[in-house]
Amino acid sequence: MKKTKNPWRTLKSRLVYRNSWIKIRENQVIRPDGKPGIYSYLEKPPGAFVIAYEDNAIYLLKQFRYVLKKAIYELPAGVVKGKNYLANAKRELLEETSIKAKTWKLLGTFNVAPGHETTRAYAFLATDLDTSNIRIAQEGDESIIAVEKVKIPTLRKRMTKSQIVCGISLAALNLFFNHLYLKKKI
Template sequence: MVEQISTRVVYANAWMTVHEDEIVLPDGTPGIYGYVERSDFVLVIPEENDGFHLVEEYRYPIRRRSWSFPQGSAKAPTREAEARIELAEETGLRAENLRFLGRLDNSHGLSTQSMHAFVATGLTAGETAREVTEQDMRQKWVSRADFEQMILCGDVTDASSVAAYGLLRLRG
């Protein structure tokens, strides 16, 4: 096991903290390990009529627009409540049923963040309540076959959305 000798915060803001730790590897070799501490988030697969509602927005780190399932980290007492908030904020949809699919580590070699994936069914439309950073967000419904094609042709590259879809397929 890796032993932590010391830790220091090298950068912090409201969304993340970057740590740099002095470590010693199991064979005694010293080293440094940097990682990002981030809050967990929820992802919701809004499923309807053998298809899904997707959102698309400009993602600054990759400098392009990206299609994905609704996701984020709303402040709520439970993950289910957080998922309901994110779904409604981004799509305007309300779910009669919300089923937990699983928790996945977002980038376990770089970050502490995990994703909590849900599937939402029994959807009814309503008004969105998007955050200011989501003002350019668009949404659309796509069939399951079209969604899979979007993954294969590179239109959906969000790893969290693809991983959550994998959980959905495995759990049925």
Template structure:
């Protein structure tokens, strides 16, 4: 079975209005016409695209960061990640986030594609990268990340933390498990 996407939406957007906006999120409400002509409505968050970076040191260690996540009501261990700023490429955002959150820069980058990080009520994509050839590069972080804590640990321990439920940030879980699969089985033939 081919997994090609449908060629077009069966829904027609009749109008779209902004319901709410803050510096991080925009809530939109679209009025729709269904395939049978019946009216519908769809509300969703139009988030900025984001990046997620797995820093991988030559000794097999990585860096996770812990920071408070208000919506979760707790702190979260994650790979370095953040929003792509207006006018910034995903690669540039990944380099910036790696320096701000992990305190390192990389001389080798591998792009691993992108994914939709949430359910269908949130628009936006997250681009994933593996960063290697790392060296120290402290960069002023975002003022909202005052509580950020870094931990350098073996990649295998970070992967185990996913299985143990200690990493619950779904984007970080995805990238860590994807890398685990890559390391333990050959890539599929193309």
């Protein structure tokens, strides 16, 4: 894609809030229409998301999410520390499910919500799985209820019935289904 000239101009930037996971930034800007304005956004580190696939099924976490006040299905995932996205994906899969994989493939990357946050997601396919010791592992801020092996037809049904509501998981699964389609497996 051809590089486009940035129509925005940043006059001043200030950090409004910070904790160990996020930063909120507020910028004084000149908008594309030439008028002054404020543009606020969330800065978050990248995340690694894992689609652990075997026997025409993937592994999903059922996890209680504080903001939604309910349990939802999502992919094993976590914040990337450093620049080795694959190592982080392997660590997250192992930490959250105790699953190990011999074969890994980066399916793609995408920005989560480019209008208001900086988060970039890295979606990995993990195959040749060792699932002999699946268990739920918790970190301090996690509330994983179950690790479920979900057959692809059931997964697709859950997706179309809005039973999977995590947008990042849905985007990563879209990359996964595109990968299967290109391999003529669906």
